[in-house]
Amino acid sequence: MEIIGQIGHFGTGTLGYIIPFLFVLTLVVFFHELGHFLVARWCGVRVKAFSIGFGPEIVGFNDRHGTRWKISALPLGGYVRFFGDEDAASTPDRDALEAMSEEERRSSFFGKSVWQRAAIVAAGPIANFLLAIVIFAAIFALYGREITSARVDQVVAGSAAEQAGLQSGDVVLAIDGTTIESFNDLQRVVSVNADTPLTVLVERGGQKLTLTATPQRKEVTDRFGNVHRVGQLGISRNGSAADVKVQRFSVPEAVWLGARETWFVVDRTFSYIGGLFAGRESTDELGGMIRVAQVSGQVATLGFVALVNLAAVLSVSIGLLNLFPIPMLDGGHLMFYAVEALRGRPLSARAQDIGFRIGLAAVVMLMIFTTWNDIIHLTSL
Template identity: 45%
Template sequence: MTENPGILITLFAFLITIGLLVFIHEMGHYLVGRWCGVKADVFAIGFGKEIVGWNDKRGTRWKICALPLGGYVQFAGDMDPSSSQSQEWLKLPPEERNRTFQSKSLLKRAAIVFAGPAINFLFAILILAGFALAYGESVTSPVVGTVAENSTAETIGLKNGDKILEIDGDSIDRFSDLSREISIIPDEEVEIKFERDGAIISKEAKIGVRLEEDRFGNQYRIGLLGISPGSIERRDVSLLESPVVATRQTVEIVDLIVTTLGQVISGRRSVTELGGPLKIAQVSGEQFVAGLNQFIFFVALISINLGFINLLPIPMLDGGHLMFYAIEAVRRKPASPMVQQWAFQSGFALVVMFMLVVTFNDLASFGLFRVFSG
């Protein structure tokens, strides 16, 4: 029998997850903006109608809005998506103009934009560093202990004592590296390189598939090689080491995101596996009732995803702004307002289309269309 966290717990967990991460993201923009001398007119969590708000002594309007699916910081003078130097901006008094976003150097503007995704990564690293400090890290060697019958490992002749070196050219240093690599490539052909008695052996293999269902009824296709380690090894992590361990884990998670995104683009993974806000809400509730550690780790994963997505070079996202700043640095002048406006309109259309796709996927996964179709 599957568990259901309930609508109230799901909504509560979702608001905590999204509200916290959006606040952190926008706070990155806000703090670096202030450090660069830019006035913030609005700091908003959510979109649409304002539910509650207040003005601080610097003239910034802090508000919480009705649609909790994002947020924004509106800097002084930031009057359009491309932040161009409009005629309206040119008419501002010099002192007021100097406190606007457009008045700052290219480097400062880029720093303000980059700060949002950067702080999402830093927040995740802080969480993962705490886990490393509390529980240590796995250092189990990728050496075969046992081989499952009728598995991929048995098919290619892996034996006790063999050490896995590479999966499709990716170096394997620990058993956790092996598990991570294999889990996201079910039913795919790969080259496995391993060492036996000092000799290096390469084999072509098709990764097996294990269907798993969690306590909430969610089903997953997991890649399976069919080996287990001879022994499990963990080591304590010091306070100074923990950020290093956490940073490495964050890089590994980003690598997984890039790999799975590449699989969707190439057609090796179905686009229906992409989830949106409704799916995040569902998983938020599930992880919340699963335990505090699971929920905190989930928040770290979403923070990394939020940072990564915002760095994609799509106009309307932070990465799109950074792309235009890179063009400006090369050309020694910004792209024309017409080009920027066209690009940001196209980027907005792309983001809307993506949201429609993932929302359709979410509704389909919840069985809504099966209900309507009878």
């Protein structure tokens, strides 16, 4: 009953969560499917439907090429359906393919070469990465970046920083060879390297010193009450006006920073996955649609720019997730195409069907697990 009560409490602010959630998810899904769509059209594939959401159609229209553009009732994803597909997952309709004329087959997805099919499938995740780069770049170009000097103000007694020999007034220049330009850069590197020895280059009194610090894993509560397990050194920043400035960027610089920000999300994701297998990270951090809705509502209170920034992060995550070699996902299709390219012929229909069944089971289990995590997370708030 307590869980039901918590979910009911969560549902009282539905508009505050649902509207930002739908905005973020629709933006990310639209560009993912647009990537598939544009490359498919370029390769000469007939596209039967472009849908945002699943299930019954709410509203839609046909373009001059015969593609049905529509918004469907269940707004938790989307799909592009090609000529010759049996379903939204691009499973081949084998009976329809056998009955096709040669001309029809040439305009079907499965009538294309393995390289064209791979390009069409890969275009979705690539579009997600490009969307993230554009969003990050636009934010850097329009708003710049507030930079606080990586100068140590105070060192917590007994902390990793004290044990490493860091002192008040030290300026951190680099960590493990990565240049540190701001206190935010320092926090990012440290937060994802809990329990890992780091080589820290500091400037003290005009001299450069090399220290070794091992961030301690701590539970940190953000402004919304969410608990995160991150690495910490135990230092605070100097918030004086002399140590804070707003840095402006040209468009090329902003694009480069947007690409670097996108890579940071990718690198952080792989670090987390590696930490799961090594036992350093907890599966409690895995969340599903409920968590995304919750975070979207929370971030929306900070403003539109923060919400769009979240969309960029989510876009990278969805693009990366889709590249995992799991049948049903884009990465699973690419895995099959790689095997086909090596063998000179596709896997048998039976092998592919078994693969899709395994992939479906894996995706469903992941959804159940993350949803359960979300419910547990809600009850802890």
